[in-house]
Amino acid sequence: MNAAELRGVSYVYSKNTPFCKVAVDHIDIAFEEKLVTGIIGHTGSGKSTVSQLLNGLLRPSEGEVLVEDRDIWKEPKKIRNVRFAVGLVFQYPEYQLFEETVYKDIAFGPKNMGLDEKEIDERVRLAASLVGLSEDTFERSPFRSLGRTEAPRCHRGCDGNAPEDPDPRRACGGT
Ligand SMILES: Nc1ncnc2c1ncn2[C@@H]1O[C@H](COP(=O)(O)OP(=O)(O)OP(=O)(O)O)[C@@H](O)[C@H]1O
Ligand SMILES: [Mg+2]
Numbered sequence: 001m002n003a004a005e006l007r008g009v010s011y012v013y014s015k016n017t018p019f020c021k022v023a024v025d026h027i028d029i030a031f032e033e034k035l036v037t038g039i040i041g042h043t044g045s046g047k048s049t050v051s052q053l054l055n056g057l058l059r060p061s062e063g064e065v066l067v068e069d070r071d072i073w074k075e076p077k078k079i080r081n082v083r084f085a086v087g088l089v090f091q092y093p094e095y096q097l098f099e100e101t102v103y104k105d106i107a108f109g110p111k112n113m114g115l116d117e118k119e120i121d122e123r124v125r126l127a128a129s130l131v132g133l134s135e136d137t138f139e140r141s142p143f144r145s146l147g148r149t150e151a152p153r154c155h156r157g158c159d160g161n162a163p164e165d166p167d168p169r170r171a172c173g174g175t
Helices: 047-054 076-085 101-110 116-129 150-155
Strands: 002-013 021-032 062-067
Touching: 002 047, 021 047, 021 062, 047 062, 101 116
Parallel strands: none
Antiparallel strands: 002 021, 002 062
């Protein structure tokens, strides 16, 4: 089984307007489970568009996006659940930390999933351990006290959505 797959996917920005732009044009890609896959391409070649298609932030203009063999747009009302399963880390993570403490920042995602305190706590600790972030940092401010290597780690910790899968490669998707 592939972790994710794009089948005949196209994406057009600003369709039916003078600014119409075909960013992704009929592509097929399979992302195998347990493999780290990199996408390389020049500026504007469509890498970020592909990443956003993979977790349902963008809906393909054509084709199918599959996660664990399921078409993620089969039930559009449930698309939010896909975002809990496929994490996305944006560029410049250090600009995206916003809570008062490291702990609260990591807890932001699980909290928005509506989980109870115990589950949130477990996910925070697991996410931190997956990226090698010490619990000593939990009460510190993510802005002031973290070192240059710790801040990006903290942000990756925010993606604490999949504790059932202790594989950091899945827990820390990126774009
Ligand atoms: N919101 C948007 N509206 C219109 N066109 C867009 C939009 N976002 C991206 N594009 C265009 O779609 C194409 C693909 O953009 P995308 O951001 O996916 O490329 P990228 O490979 O991630 O680039 P970079 O290496 O600069 O991050 C580019 O031509 C870009 O100008
Ligand atoms: Mg990009």
